[in-house]
Amino acid sequence: xxxSIPFWRDVRVLRVFSQILFVAIVALLxxxxxxxxxxxxxxxxxxxxxxxxxxxxxxxxxxxPIPYAPGDTYGRAYLVGVLNTxxxxxxxxxxxxxxxxxAGVGRLSSxxxxxxxxxxxxxxxxxxxxxxxxxxxxxxxxxxFPAIKSSIRLPGGIFLSKxxxxxxxxxxxxxxxxxxxxxxxxxxxxxxxxxxxxxxQERSGKPGYAGFMSLGAVLVxxxxxxxxxxxxxxxxxxxEIQGFRFIGGTYMTPEYAALLIGLVVYTAAFIAEVVRGGIxxxxxxxxxxxxxxxxxxxxxxxxxxxxxxxxxxxxxxxxQYLNLAKNSSLAIAVGFPDLFNVSKTILxxxxxxxxxxxxxxxxxxxxxxxxxxxxxxxxxxxRFLET
Amino acid sequence: MAVxxxxxxxxxxxTGLLGWMRKNLFSTWYSGLLTLLSLGxxxxxxxxxxxxxxxTARWGVVxxxxxxFMIGSYPPGQSWRPAACVLIVSxxxxxxxxxxGRAMRIFALGLGGMLGLLALFRFAMPTRLWLLANPVAVxxxxxxxxxxxxxxRAGMVALLAWLLGFGVTWVxxxxxxxxxxxxxxxxxxxxxxxxxxxxxxxxxxxxxxxxGVLLALGxxxxxxxxxxxxIFFIEVVRGVPLVTILFMAxxxxxxxxxxxxxxxxxxxxxxxxxxxxxxxxxxxxxxxLQSIPEGQIEAAKAVGLKxxxxxxxxxxxxxxxxxxxxxxxQFISLFKDTSLVAIIGLLDLLNIGRSVLSQPEFMGLQRxxxxxxxxxxxxxxxxxSYGSYRLEKALGLGER
Numbered sequence: 001x002x003x004s005i006p007f008w009r010d011v012r013v014l015r016v017f018s019q020i021l022f023v024a025i026v027a028l029l030x031x032x033x034x035x036x037x038x039x040x041x042x043x044x045x046x047x048x049x050x051x052x053x054x055x056x057x058x059x060x061x062x063x064x065p066i067p068y069a070p071g072d073t074y075g076r077a078y079l080v081g082v083l084n085t086x087x088x089x090x091x092x093x094x095x096x097x098x099x100x101x102x103a104g105v106g107r108l109s110s111x112x113x114x115x116x117x118x119x120x121x122x123x124x125x126x127x128x129x130x131x132x133x134x135x136x137x138x139x140x141x142x143x144x145f146p147a148i149k150s151s152i153r154l155p156g157g158i159f160l161s162k163x164x165x166x167x168x169x170x171x172x173x174x175x176x177x178x179x180x181x182x183x184x185x186x187x188x189x190x191x192x193x194x195x196x197x198x199x200x201q202e203r204s205g206k207p208g209y210a211g212f213m214s215l216g217a218v219l220v221x222x223x224x225x226x227x228x229x230x231x232x233x234x235x236x237x238x239x240e241i242q243g244f245r246f247i248g249g250t251y252m253t254p255e256y257a258a259l260l261i262g263l264v265v266y267t268a269a270f271i272a273e274v275v276r277g278g279i280x281x282x283x284x285x286x287x288x289x290x291x292x293x294x295x296x297x298x299x300x301x302x303x304x305x306x307x308x309x310x311x312x313x314x315x316x317x318x319x320q321y322l323n324l325a326k327n328s329s330l331a332i333a334v335g336f337p338d339l340f341n342v343s344k345t346i347l348x349x350x351x352x353x354x355x356x357x358x359x360x361x362x363x364x365x366x367x368x369x370x371x372x373x374x375x376x377x378x379x380x381x382x383r384f385l386e387t
Numbered sequence: 388m389a390v391x392x393x394x395x396x397x398x399x400x401x402t403g404l405l406g407w408m409r410k411n412l413f414s415t416w417y418s419g420l421l422t423l424l425s426l427g428x429x430x431x432x433x434x435x436x437x438x439x440x441x442x443t444a445r446w447g448v449v450x451x452x453x454x455x456f457m458i459g460s461y462p463p464g465q466s467w468r469p470a471a472c473v474l475i476v477s478x479x480x481x482x483x484x485x486x487x488g489r490a491m492r493i494f495a496l497g498l499g500g501m502l503g504l505l506a507l508f509r510f511a512m513p514t515r516l517w518l519l520a521n522p523v524a525v526x527x528x529x530x531x532x533x534x535x536x537x538x539x540r541a542g543m544v545a546l547l548a549w550l551l552g553f554g555v556t557w558v559x560x561x562x563x564x565x566x567x568x569x570x571x572x573x574x575x576x577x578x579x580x581x582x583x584x585x586x587x588x589x590x591x592x593x594x595x596x597x598x599g600v601l602l603a604l605g606x607x608x609x610x611x612x613x614x615x616x617x618i619f620f621i622e623v624v625r626g627v628p629l630v631t632i633l634f635m636a637x638x639x640x641x642x643x644x645x646x647x648x649x650x651x652x653x654x655x656x657x658x659x660x661x662x663x664x665x666x667x668x669x670x671x672x673x674x675x676l677q678s679i680p681e682g683q684i685e686a687a688k689a690v691g692l693k694x695x696x697x698x699x700x701x702x703x704x705x706x707x708x709x710x711x712x713x714x715x716x717q718f719i720s721l722f723k724d725t726s727l728v729a730i731i732g733l734l735d736l737l738n739i740g741r742s743v744l745s746q747p748e749f750m751g752l753q754r755x756x757x758x759x760x761x762x763x764x765x766x767x768x769x770x771x772s773y774g775s776y777r778l779e780k781a782l783g784l785g786e787r
Contacts, residue, residue: 015609015610018610019610019611019612019613022610022612022613022616023612026616033643036642036643036644036645036646037639037642037643039646040641040642040643040646041642043646109418110411110414110418111411111412111414111418111421111422112411112412113411113412113421113422113425113426113429114421114422114425117425117429123769124765127723127764127765127768127769127772128723128761128764128765128768129723129724129726129737129761129764130723131726131727131729131730131737132726132737132757132760132761132764133761135737135741135753135757136753136754136757136758136761139744139753139757140753140754140757140758143753144753144754326627326628326629327628329628329630329631330628330630330727330730332630332730333729333730340628340630340631340634344634347638353638353639353642354639354642357631357634357635357638357639360631361623361627361631361635364626364627364628364631365623365626365627368625368626368627369626
């Protein structure tokens with residue numbers, strides 16, 4: 001005899017019902033908040049909508065990667081903030097990766113002193129808040145540098161002063177564009193060669209020398225082009241002090257320099273731990289097996305340790321990159337006009353909290369999601385194929 | 388070949404200091420070069436750092452404002468109250484060392500030992516006595532715990548003691564608005580310095596934990612509506628910087644709530660920290676949930692347990708135990724992240740430092756102040772991360 005389940009104990013009914021209940025509660029809560037919000041906004045004369053982005057901003061921004069004047073719109077001011085955030089994040093990520101890689105390998109060095117120094121660096125940096133470090137770099141280091149007239153000169157044309165840091169730079173000359181053609185041609189040839197030689201190596205089992213050949217394919221045309229185009233396409237530009245400012249080279253404002261140094265030093269300590277974790281995750285037996293096959297130490301590092309460590313490293317490395325990008329919002333502590341800082345100024349001037357906050361959150365979210373998407377694609381490429 | 392009975396002495400230069408140096412500092416020519424180079428840099432760095440710390444630095448800015456750094460503008464006549472709270476915590480740590488065993492020992496001995504050692508410095512007599520009272524409190528708590536340990540419910544008692552302790556410290560710090568005896572000390576205007584930093588991070592971690600567990604369960608729910616809402620919340624919060632969340636909590640929260648409810652700035656900051664921390668805790672807990680083998684759940688189903696019982700009796704107890712170290716890590720980073728409330732203008736440890744620097748007599752002493760602030764943060768977070776490492780060992784995690 002079959003008895004039907006009463007509907008209040010039927011899992012299918014329960015599932016639908018509980019979800020409806022959940023959605024209803026969430027909707028009620030959202031409605032309650034929204035009602036309060038619109039009431040509060042009406043009372044204080046706040047308006048929503050993004051029309052204000054067309055209005056004249058009327059405030060100065062210290063650093064502008066694109067031309068900007070106070071007469072421009074809020075939209076353009078916001079764009080300047082976004083570009084500043086991107087600039088400091090991208091350069092910071094590159095530098096932090098390099099420093100972190102060195103420190104991570106240093107922590108596993110066979111040299112005792114190097115191991116102790118890198119451990120001390122990592123522990124000190126990881127155990128203090130980034131914000132304290134940023135204040136320290138800005139007001140206790142860079143701000144204490146001498147005035148521009150008596151800048152500290154480091155070898156290689158680097159100047160340190162209260163008003164910022166000047167570095168030598170390569171400046172393109174008139175023939176730079178022609179030379180770029182040679183360079184890109186070389187890179188294209190190198191890619192083709194790489195694919196072809198790798199395939200040859202996989203099929204025949206004989207060494208294809210893909211790396212050497214590709215390197216040659218880039219170097220030969222670009223070197224040849226360097227001399228063929230006549231005038232040198234790039235000339236070194238060393239900064240000089242003229243009056244109260246630096247002429248030539250490239251120049252970092254104290255705010256930008258403090259933020260960049262702070263972010264790089266901080267994130268690199270975390271990346272070092274990630275790198276170290278990845279390297280020690282490769283079993284010793286693997287390295288020994290490689291050695292017994294006759295690989296040299298460098299070869300076993302390059303061919304055995306590194307590809308396997310990379311699989312462990314990439315996911316946490318991604319979150320460190322994201323952290324760096326998100327932490328760049330602390331730029332406000334040193335007065336660098338990044339996305340958050342500019343948004344705050346816009347909010348104070350326009351009195352439109354809702355759209356500004358939405359815009360700001362959406363920008364950061366887009367950045368984070370794009371980065372994790374890219375890194376996920378890369379991660380999928382280097383994963384074990386067997387699994 | 389006959390083996391000689393007499394053991395050969397190890398070859399010279401292989402053991403002892405010289406051998407150690409050859410093996411660890413000069414194994415290859417580039418290693419030796421690196422050693423010499425870094426010795427040189429280290430010498431230059433340490434020499435200037437030590438000269439600065441001993442000769443040039445004017446530490447008066449720290450010693451004169453020590454009270455400000457520790458408790459902000461908490462009324463001086465009432466400063467026995469935060470001090471008593473620290474004693475309570477010492478006592479509780481001692482108690483849980485006895486009951487919960489070795490895992491808590493490092494925290495109990497660490498706090499008691501550190502404060503006891505500080506008594507060696509030239510503080511005023513009452514401060515010294517208070518500092519010395521802390522190790523004693525740890526001992527008293529440990530003794531109490533030893534008495535209670537026989538009892539079957541001792542673990543429960545310790546948990547209740549902690550809850551009671553939090554209630555008592557809260558009342559003690561805030562006082563009563565109307566009743567006499569403990570004058571009211573407003574959290575908004577008078578709590579500051581290290582006290583505020585600790586209040587923000589402890590409230591943040593404790594309140595965010597249940598929310599985080601719910602979010603993690605929601606993310607693994609088989610009901611799409613629940614799952615997608617949880618994922619949405621977690622990913623949005625993790626995708627934006629903490630500053631923007633604090634900023635949003637600061638300016639939007641008053642708009643979102645009915646007009647009659649006015650919330651203080653400190654509470655707004657707490658809400659921001661809470662939401663932020665909950666999303667990260669949720670991801671930690673999810674890792675723990677995922678590590679519970681499917682077979683256990685199937686076995687529970689076979690026994691006839693229903694869903695909510697499987698979660699609360701089988702999955703959560705094991706998963707939560709696994710995520711304790713990750714949560715200590717989360718607590719450490721939350722502790723450091725509370726410094727961001729300086730950006731929305733609360734007077735935490737960091738911002739007290741900045742406000743001290745804005746006084747005319749302490750202008751230009753940024754190095755001293757920020758070095759001191761960094762030292763305080765560093766001591767606590769290093770101690771906590773060392774403690775969590777020992778905790779991991781004591782719990783026997785990662786060894787299965």
